[in-house]
Amino acid sequence: MSYKRVLSIQDISCFGQCSTTVALPIISACGVECAILPSAVLSTHTAGFTGYTVRDLSGDFPAIFDHWKKEGIAFDAIYTGYLGSEDQIDYILDFYHSFEQKPLLVVDPAMGDNGKLYPAFDMDYVKAMRKLCEEADIMLPNKTEQDFLFGESGSEMKLKEGASIVLTGASRREGFTGVEVTGPDGVWYYEHEKLPEDRHGTGDVYSSAFVGALMNGKTMNEAAKIAADFTLACIREAQGDKEHFYGVRFELQLPKLIEMLK
Ligand code: PXL
Numbered sequence: 001m002s003y004k005r006v007l008s009i010q011d012i013s014c015f016g017q018c019s020t021t022v023a024l025p026i027i028s029a030c031g032v033e034c035a036i037l038p039s040a041v042l043s044t045h046t047a048g049f050t051g052y053t054v055r056d057l058s059g060d061f062p063a064i065f066d067h068w069k070k071e072g073i074a075f076d077a078i079y080t081g082y083l084g085s086e087d088q089i090d091y092i093l094d095f096y097h098s099f100e101q102k103p104l105l106v107v108d109p110a111m112g113d114n115g116k117l118y119p120a121f122d123m124d125y126v127k128a129m130r131k132l133c134e135e136a137d138i139m140l141p142n143k144t145e146q147d148f149l150f151g152e153s154g155s156e157m158k159l160k161e162g163a164s165i166v167l168t169g170a171s172r173r174e175g176f177t178g179v180e181v182t183g184p185d186g187v188w189y190y191e192h193e194k195l196p197e198d199r200h201g202t203g204d205v206y207s208s209a210f211v212g213a214l215m216n217g218k219t220m221n222e223a224a225k226i227a228a229d230f231t232l233a234c235i236r237e238a239q240g241d242k243e244h245f246y247g248v249r250f251e252l253q254l255p256k257l258i259e260m261l262k
Helices: 020-029 058-071 086-097 123-135 143-150 152-156 202-215 220-238 250-261
Strands: 005-015 033-044 054-056 077-080 104-107 164-167 176-183 186-193
Touching (some): 005 202, 020 202, 033 058, 058 086, 077 086, 077 202, 164 220, 186 220, 202 250, 220 250
Parallel strands (some): 077 104
Antiparallel strands (some): 176 186
C-alpha cells in the first residue's frame, strides 16, 4: 500500500474535540499523512458553549493555495468539514480545479444537526455548500444536512457521475441507527445499535475514520462500516460521562481503529 496524503480543511476548535483536532490524530493513526488548512480558529466549538471567539481565516486561503501550487504540492484526497465562509467554498473549488490529476474530493457538509443549522450558518451557506457537494466524489451528510441540501430548492442539486453519498444517523427502526451508502452500485445499509446519549463531534470522528480507512485501500462500504464501529465505540465509552459533554474520548479507541484496518 502506498503512502497517502490527505488535505483536511476545517476549523480548529481549540477546545472541544471536533474538526481538525480529531481529523489530524485519527487520519495520522490510520498511517496517512494529514495536511491541514484551518478554515477558522475558535476558542471552542459552537455547540454547548457560549461566548466563544471566532477568527475566520478565509482571507488566507488564496495565498496558501497559491503557495502550494507553486511548490507543486498534491494530495490523494481533499476532505472538507466545517468551513468558515461561503468564499472559502469558491477558493476550495478553484484549488481543486487547478489539479490536472484530481484528488478524491470528500465533503462532509458539517453545517447542522438535530434538524437545525449550526449558529454560524444560513440558507446562503447551504446554497454554497450545494456547489461543493456537486463536485464531490463522496459526501458524508447527516440527516439534517441531507434534508437542507436536497430539500425544497435543493431538489435540483446534481451530483457528479459516480458520486456516492454516505448518510450517517440513518435510522430504519426504533433503537437502531446506521449508515446508508448510496452509489453507482445501489444502496448498502449497515445498521448498528443507537446509544441513548449522543455526543458532539462524532460526525467529524466518523468522517475522519472513513477517510483514513478509504486511504488504506478499504472499499466504500468497508470504510463506512469501520468508521461506524469506531464511532460507536467512542460514543459507548462516553455514556454517562456528563463532564465530557462536549465530545468523545476518541483517543482511547484509536488502537481499535488501527486493528480494524489490518
Ligand atoms: O463538529 C462540527 C463542528 C465543527 N466545528 C465547529 C462547530 C461544530 C458543530 O457545532 O461548532 C466550530
